[in-house]
Amino acid sequence: MTPAAPRRRRSPFAPQVLPDGHRHFSHRAVLARRAVLGGLLLSGVGGGVVLARPAGEDPETVAATGPAPVPPSAPPDPPQPVAPVQTQPTAVEGPSRTAADSPWVVVNKQHPLQPREYAPALAVVGGAEVAAVIAPDLRALLGDAERDGVVLGVASGYRSYERQRAVHENAVRRDGLDAAESLSARPGYSEHQTGLAVDFSGRTRPRCLLEDCFAQTPESDWLRAHAGRYGFLLRYPEGATAVTGYDAEPWHWRWVGTDLVQRLAGSGTATLEEFFGVSGGTGYA
Structure with missing residues (x-):
């Protein structure tokens, strides 16, 4: 066996x-x-x-x-603080960006007028006072718009230092400081004091006077299509509050001259701050 x-x-x-x-x-x-x-x-x-x-x-x-346990991953590193962007002046040949009587002057919450109580030479257009230098272009704009069947008015033009003080204080009483300063400048910091800024009104929707809905009117459409030919720039466009310091204002146009309007368009830049490399923002200097 x-x-x-x-x-x-x-x-x-x-x-x-x-x-x-x-x-x-x-x-x-x-x-x-x-x-x-x-x-x-x-x-x-x-x-x-x-x-x-x-x-x-x-x-x-x-x-x-059962599946093998997965060891816990290490916690992510804490985010590092981002350094503020320091803007540098851009070398652009042309008029001054600081002189109060310059068509290229940049006035915002970081850059007040010098002197604070500056007053320009004035002319009357559309029943409102504006800087005399913009009167010919503004009259041409209003006349050509009317020939195109669009009736524009000048709701506000030049405001003196004292007038701007009253406007700002009234806005603070009505809306509170934070809300007021998103739309209304302190005296000495307003483009209206230069006489170069115009708030336009329209006939088709009177209730949209100085309201966001002005952007949906035929008057606003005409301005966006044609105002640049007369040297006017939409000063506070949508989405630029962090740069300009103000909420969008489709009615507020600033005369800078046709040369600068063309340069801005060619660069694809919407604001004076970005084009010139000038500081801005929502806080006052």
């Missing part, structure tokens, strides 16, 4: 083969596999070995024990 071959000891890693051919890892086999894997990971750290977790774990192991 041939002696029976000695039974080989079953490896602790070996699965049990079921009658249907599937493999099943016992709890003991799973623990043994994990112990060896842990040892490999520890030795890999010391020996410079990087072990990657297989893309697909053995499905039977997962079924028996």
Whole structure:
């Protein structure tokens, strides 16, 4: 009788083969596999070995024990503070950007008029006072618009230092300081004091006088299409509050002359601050 071959000891890693051919890892086999894997990971750290977790774990192991726990990731580094952008003056040949009587003067919450109580030479156009230098272009604009069937009016032109003080104080009493200063300048900081700014009105929707809905009127459409030919720039466009310091005002147009309007259009720049590299913003200097 041939002696029976000695039974080989079953490896602790070996699965049990079921009658249907599937493999099943016992709890003991799973623990043994994990112990060896842990040892490999520890030795890999010391020996410079990087072990990657297989893309697909053995499905039977997962079924028996669940997926291996994923170690928590390290918290992200805290965001670093962003340094404020420092604007630099842009070298553009032309009139002064600081002289109160210059057509290119930049007046905003960072740059008041010098002197604060400056007053220009005046003319009357459309029943309102404006700087005399803009009178010919403004008259031409109003006349050509009317010939196109668009009746524009001048709701506001020049305002003296004292008049601007009254306008600002009234807005603060009515709306509170924060809301008032998003639309109304302090005296000495207003473009209206230069006489170069005009608030237009329209006949089609009188209730939109100095209101956002003026942007949806035929008068506003005409101005956007044609005002540049007369040297006027939409001074406070939509989305530029952080630059100009004021909410959008579709009725407020500033005379800068046709040369500068063309330069702005050619550069794709909407505001004087961005074109000249002049600081602006919602806070007063």
